[in-house]
Amino acid sequence: MLLPPEGLADLLTDWPDEPRVYQRGRTAVDEAMSLARFIDLVDTGCAPPDEIAAIKAGPSNRTAFLTNGRTDPVKLRQLVDQGHTLRFGNMQRWIPFFHRLSQGIQQETGYSNYMHSFLTPGGEQGLLHHWDQQMAFIVQISGTKTWQLWKPVVDAPMREHDESFRVWREDFIPQWEAAGPDLSIELAAGQTLLLPRGWVHNPHALGYREPSLHLTFAIRERTPLWLAEQLVAKAIERPDFRRVIAPAGLEEPYLTDWLGHARQSLVSFLGQLNMGEVAAMVRQAAVTDLEYST
Helix, strand or coil: CCCCHHHHHHHHHCCCCCCEEEECCCCHHHHHCCHHHHHHHHHHCCCCHHHEEEECCCCEECCCCEECCEECHHHHHHHHHCCCEEEECCHHHCCHHHHHHHHHHHHHHCCEEEEEEEEECCCCCCCCCECCCCEEEEEEEECEEEEEEECCCCCCCECCECCCCCCCCCCHHHHHHHHCCCEEEEEECCEEEEECCCCEEEEECCCCCCCEEEEEEEEECCCHHHHHHHHHHHHHHCHHHHCCCCHHHHCCCHHHHHHHHHHHHHHHHHHCCCHHHHHHHHHHHHHHCCCCCC
16 A cells, blocks of 8 residues: 555565655555545544644644644644644544554564655745654645755664664754755656665655645664574573673673673673574564564
8 A cells, every 4th residue: 555566575685774755556555545544634633632743844833733732723823824734643643544654564574664644735845854763655636846855874773772862963954955855756646656764854744735645654674683582582581581680780790791691691692592493483573563672
């Protein structure tokens, strides 16, 4: 529903590390969160308040649309009319269609995922330059959005490591703007953009009169670190790994000895694992675990 057959084949065998655009056409996804359905959520105030953000060329506002802690449809509509982008987040948690779609993606890839929808009024911009920690499928539903893209400035950001706001420098945007984007994509309805993690993006609808509606499917990629965490998690079954280390053991000169003992025990433990049994366990975790935690 997100990619044509050739796009799915590319994804499962190659996992692109550069942006790609595919002609998706219209699928059930376009009906499940059409522009009319999104506007209906705005006008009824039925979206969960914790999953809404209003953004206008900068940080998001998470309270301007609330009255007594509840979603206020009048305030939501006013924010749109004032040029704010509205983001409805984590649709897999509160819309059954996207819950099932999220499960299907995880069954196909082994990757957990989540999905947001973004409505940007014509001639406006929501989020500014940033990069993400996972692959994103940008599914354009209505209108057109410009995606200015720059090659990654950090290598394979993941989880909290090298998040854009953690390593941000004030000279980033001036440098990018002076050099110009490495790619500029006008993403139209019926197209899907694969945006690999780490690629800097500056999305906007500044050149268009019609509103832009797109869905972002964020795919939490599995990595060798994730596999290592699955292996280490099995160690809790061994009593010697559950022993208490007294507070004094967490200070030198004892700490170095404890670390050496733990490393030696872990190497021995890993060497005794049955990889066939572990592989079955890890595969089950890949298609069921929703977060990175072990």
